[in-house]
Amino acid sequence: MAQTVRAQQTQTPAIDAAAVLAWYDRHARDLPWRVSPTDRARGQAPNPYFVWLSEIMLQQTTIAAVRKYFAAFTALWPTVHDLAAAPLDDVLVQWAGLGYYARARNLHACAVAVVEHHGGVFPKSAAQLRELPGIGDYTSAAIAAICQDEPVAVVDGNVDRVVARYLALEKPVREEKPLVRATVQAVVPQRAGDFAQAMMDIGATICAPRRANCLVCPLEAGCLGRRTGNPLAFPVPPVKAPRPNRYGHAFVIRHPQGKVFVRQRGPKGLLAKMTEVPGSDWTDASEPAAFPIAGDWEPAGAIEHTFTHFHLTLSVWVLNADAPLDEGWWSDETRLSDEALPSLFRKVLSRAGLQA
DNA sequence: AATACGGGGGT
DNA sequence: ACCCCAGTATT
Incomplete structure (x- = not known):
């Protein structure tokens, strides 16, 4: 009996990708670099330059902070060719205030590389994108999923939190990266781009750091964090270093x-x-x-x-x-x-x- | 595996 | 105050 109970508790129900997509079709956030699920279904493709630029800006940075910068960059440099042709110092002027300035230097280097080595067209696959400056595991997967529907797991801070709660992970999520990635990878649907963005939207609007609005969550049925009664206990916070x-x-x-x-x-x-x-x-x-x-x-x-x-x-x-x-x-x-x-x-x- | 690397918005 | 954000590069 005890064994049966324990087996049920450690059973990890798969994420319901269909429910996630159905939620996204009704509640997707409207963002300047995003193609809505409706337009995507009609065949409209995202602009890889916009997606890439937004993803770099959004690294460790909130959407609220990014909006003005994204508008300024796309107005000044509408294509990757324009950005590649600009002096780095001009890019730094426009990036000033956004932080993590290695991003701006890598952004410019990446634009140059795309023009010089890829004919001004962003590579299609996550593996090729991963080779470019400033594009790591997350960003390569995100661009490939959003732009090409490549079936890859897109795991950012939002998805870390959603999955940590879904699985009620006992350890800090940094120590469970492989499990989180595998849990997502196992259910990536054909609409890989919409699914990636949906998971991030859920993390941003429903399963937020200090608020879990489980009543409207499409993952509520299988969520172990919800079942514990205190989903906010997850993810377990890492030990924080003092700030001298x-x-x-x-x-x-x-x-x-x-x-x-x-x-x-x-x-x-x-x-x-x-x-x-x-x-x-x-x-x-x-x-x-x-x-x-x-x-x-x-x-x-x-x-x-x-x-x-x-x-x-x-x-x-x-x-x-x-x-x-x-x-x-x-x-x-x-x-x-x-x-x-x-x-x-x-x-x-x-x-x-x-x-x- | 740890650490360096910005800044702002939310609570 | 503290948290944390569509992370990456370096050591």
């Missing part, structure tokens, strides 16, 4: 003719190749400012900024001067939106009284 504090100084040099001195960061590491205001190293303890040039530096308070793996406090100093540093350029204070300034340095310039 770092400190530094930022030096804003304002030219009398309405310009401010900026420079380009190095080619590797944090915010690589982006534009910055000169500053000190960032250290574990606060240190006195060592000004790059002599002058009447005025304190302008401090800004706080949180990165993925540390928290930064930057003291902001302002000097009115017409002497530049060694490397860098004067940027018009009214045209700072033309610079590749990450949010951190927009905060710094804002603190110094500039419209960044």
Whole structure:
């Protein structure tokens, strides 16, 4: 008897792909890069360039944050040829503020590769897409499924969560990646693209991080997490590393003719190749400012900024001067939106009284 | 297998 | 505050 009960509990009902698709046909989100299930059924194909661009932008980034950037990029560069022909620095300017800037560098490299090595046409298969810069396991599967209906498992953070709850996984989902992937792969239907997007939509709108709206979920019938009575207990959260504090100084040099001195960061590491205001190293303890040039530096308070793996406090100093540093350029204070300034340095310039 | 890598929106 | 987002590359 006990054995029978245990067998039932560990039985993992397959995900009902037909129910997922039926739900998607009624509740698919309307997104600028997406072809609706209705239009897809009529034979309309997604634009691989739009799908790819959106997928790169959406890596670890919310749809709300992506919308404006996607509109700007497709307006400036309507095709992969246009993007490949653009200077990388222009791409970085447009990407500024979206974060994870390696994505922008890989985006440009990928566009160049598609034009140079694939005649400007995105490869069809996930395996070929996987070879391109910035395209990993998830993104290659997503593009191939959405654009070609290749029957591959598309597993992002949403699907991780949906499946972790569906199977009531006891361990952090990172340790169960193969099981999650196999569970999805086993049920991928012919409409592989719609199914992939449906699973992500379910994760975004029904089976959300802090809310499980099981009453309207097409997976409710077989969901073990639901059966436990506390689906929000899944997925089990991973142990989180503490986020240390770092400190530094930022030096804003304002030219009398309405310009401010900026420079380009190095080619590797944090915010690589982006534009910055000169500053000190960032250290574990606060240190006195060592000004790059002599002058009447005025304190302008401090800004706080949180990165993925540390928290930064930057003291902001302002000097009115017409002497530049060694490397860098004067940027018009009214045209700072033309610079590749990450949010951190927009905060710094804002603190110094500039419209960044 | 761990770590580096941004920023913002939701709770 | 804390979580987490249509992850990838590097070590």
